Amino acid sequence: MYWSKLFIPTLRENPAEAEVASHQLLLRAGYIRQLSAGIYSYLFLAQRSLLKITRIVRQEMDAIGGQEMLLPALHPAEVWQESGRWEVMGANMFRLKDRWQHQLCLGMTHEEVMTAIARGELRSYKQLPQIWYQIQTKFRDEPRPKSGLLRMRQFLMKDSYSFDMDASGLDEAYEKHRRAYCRIFDRCGLKYLVVEAHSGAMGGSQSQEFMAPTEAGEDHVAVCASCGYAANLEKAESEPVAPLAADPPGDLAPHKFHTPGRKTIAEVSAFTGLPETSQIKSLVMVAGGEPVLVLVRGDHSLSETKFAGVAGAPDVRPAHPEEIRERFGADAGSLGPVGIRGMRILADLALAGRRNMIAGANQDDYHLRHVTPGEDFTPEWHDLRQAAEGDRCRNCGKPLELKKTVEIGHIFKLGYKYSESMGLRVLNASGAEVTPIMGSYGIGIERILSAAVESYHDLDGMSLPPAIAPFEVVVTPVNNSDAAQRKAAMEIYRECLAQRLDALLDDRDERPGVKFKDADLIGIPYRITVGKKLAQGKVEVFNRRTRETAAVPTGEAPAFVRNTVS
RNA sequence: CGGGGCGUAGCGCAGCCUGGUAGCGCACCUGCCUUGGGCGCAGGGGGUCGCCAGUUCAAAUCUGGCCGCCCCGACCA
The missing domain is CATH 3.90.960.10 (YbaK/aminoacyl-tRNA synthetase-associated domain)
Structure with a gap:
């Protein structure tokens, strides 16, 4: 695509309302604009990046046998009343009435709707197991939306739900998801921790969270660098430091x-x-x-x-x-x-x-x-105390480290909470009615983008992993009014496309500094600069993350980038 | 829900205390110039000063109410 034709509204200064790095940079780089508190429009660049993220998520979910569905965002109150969560969700749920005064809500999550589908259709053990998923907008009336895309009132989630005949089937579905999630976050180029988690209002037994370390995060996790123990601080167990003074001995009365x-x-x-x-x-x-x-x-x-x-x-x-x-x-x-x-x-x-x-x-x-x-x-x-800095690991006795993180994924063994309360039953091999066991598995789509920006940025802007950057490479003629540079840049751009690179041509009539600053800001991983070395048959390949520049023969630049990206 | 801050051009801000012509930088438009890190010169467009009410001859400025946004805390499948 030609930059001169695109809408990429970059800002020179940081908007006053943005505090955390990812929020500032996503605004400055023209990825997003705020419509209201916790509600954002995703402009061209953000949408490209989010589509790349969801493509990776889809591929990995499909690979474990997940079937994608598209479910309503508008739910009748009845299904939430059946599960008991109409009350539990309290003020966090957006509620509304239709013209007949029927109570509706905007979906915060889809356990109820998925279970409603399942109970209407699943009849036999022969139809199980099933893994169903959706990638959709969810709504939560957050008391305090904040930090850009990290905590919103409307956000994208991949949610999947598993239905199994017994606990060992659930174990299998859970394990498949755990591995799929690792592949997803690896492919997105994120740093993350897998921690033991508390299952909260979801109910259920085992639960793990995928956490991306960032100063902007609100979740604290305790990590043992030595044995690998990692848990959300809510549930982390640890050995406290010994009392600083010995207790007086003896059988003394108060x-x-x-x-x-x-x-x-x-x-x-x-x-x-x-x-x-x-x-x-x-x-x-x-x-x-x-x-x-x-x-x-x-x-x-x-x-x-x-x-x-x-x-x-x-x-x-x-x-x-x-x-x-x-x-x-x-x-x-x-x-x-x-x-x-x-x-x-x-x-x-x-x-x-x-x-x-x-x-x-x-x-x-x-x-x-x-x-x-x-x-x-x-x-x-x-065990009632919260683990603290200085505590030691229960497993190996080494010191625990506390980290601030943001939750990017969460996998739960739900158990029978929803299948039981909503009446999902199937017949087993001996003709008896049994209740399937469920799991639920979420990924915050925008949080992947935000966490990547939090992890990979510098004073000039963001440097996204190639797999989720809106473009993989930008071709920048230093002087666009120089016919030779313009022609060479166009040829390199075409060759990039032929090499199946997601390429952008910066054909704007701007000073070189403007083009470099913008490319750095929006975080395109590679830049092919066509400039004064063209006379010697060379162009430069600039690596955004390392800031290293390599002089490469003009015709070889696209292949050079192609090899580096993959 | 408790505490704090802010609302003036697309963005960042000054003006408000002490009432009287709405201003600066960036961005934008036109022309010239320039082309390896947000270049220069000249000219120009753009504002219900968040909303409503009050005080006053006169309100961006003073008073009251409301709304919105941000931050800290509480809360958070």
Whole structure:
């Protein structure tokens, strides 16, 4: 294509509303424009790149036997009510009414619709297994859209769903997807981690996330460089650092002492001269409407995800200050487990075996010394703490590293949640009615593009992997009014096309600097520059990523790029 | 939902405090010039100053309400 005919609105300056690199660069390079908060138009360059991404996704999904479908984005409330998620999704779901006042919503995901198809049509074990997928727009009324294409209210997802007769069939479908996802992200040229994940509101057992490391990410993962353990921080397990001071020995009774104005762990630590690891941090959570006292070591934080799992309630939240005062007769800074009755007490495993620690006295401005878990109160023991920097790996004892990442893919073993609640049944070989088991597997399409920009950019712009760049090579005559350069550039461009390269000819009547800057900005992996060396029968091949230039005989430049790309 | 910031030309911003002619850079159009990293000269077009109401002889500027966007936190299949 000829650049002079294309709409590529590059900007010299960064738009004020963009904060993260991928957002700034996608705007500046003329890939996207914002229509509203979390809603973007994908202009020519973005669409080309997204089409390349979806082509890779399709090829790999087809390769594991996936069948592509196109499903409605507009759903009747009924299917969501059947699965129970009409309520669960709350304000995150876009809802609307038709002219007859019938309730509808915009699809956030497609478990319900897929299961509705399956229950109407699948009758026999002979029809299983099935893998069905779709690449479509999904809608979520995000409380806070942000970071360009990383968190939107309307976005593209590849979603696939597997239906199997039994758990081993599901294992197989899950494993196929795991491998397909690795191939997809490898082919897209991304750096990524596969981590153990929490299955959240989806329900289900096993689940892994594919995470691309980036400072713009909001998900934290714990990674062991030594043995390969990797998990979302929500669910990561780790060995905490040892207490900084030994516990006083002996069978001591709790002893109340005055701590005027000391509310926080740090304040009590400074007041007593004992490290935070000698304190019990008492938190009040509300799970399923009931208050629960949760205890972690003073320097630790609670993982609300782990807590929700232990509490067995989907709706958990910290208690309000009024609830705490009413129930404990003291404010949050002076709470403790001693003397608490009629309330579940959960304690983190890092407190097990500890003796004579410091906790709140349930009286403002007072704390207790010599509090021993298991003797002065009896908790339920669970892993409740969030892994922290400095912790060691449970498997190999080496230090864990925490990384900021963005989720680009997620695979779930759903189990029977949807097939059960929505009444999907098939007959097995002995004629009995059984419920198929399901899996669900998602990929965020725009996030692949964003993550690639986050990973591969410099001060001049982005440098996308060739597989997903909007063009593979741009042919740039330095001086377009020089007839010899113009002619040579045209011939090289034609030869690039003949070599099946996705090529662009920069035939604009611009200064060389403008053409170079624009090509660098939009991130075309290779540039063939036709300039002063043409007299010696040479042109230059510029590698955007490495910024290296090679002088190549004019006729060989397209083949040179062709070989480098593949 | 809590906290903060911003809304003036396509983009980036000044003007607002102290009310009176709407301005700068980039981009855009015309001509000349130039061609290895956003070149130069000359001329030109483009604005309901987010919206509504109020105060005033007079509002981009002061007051009130509303809307939109961004950031931090909460939340997040």
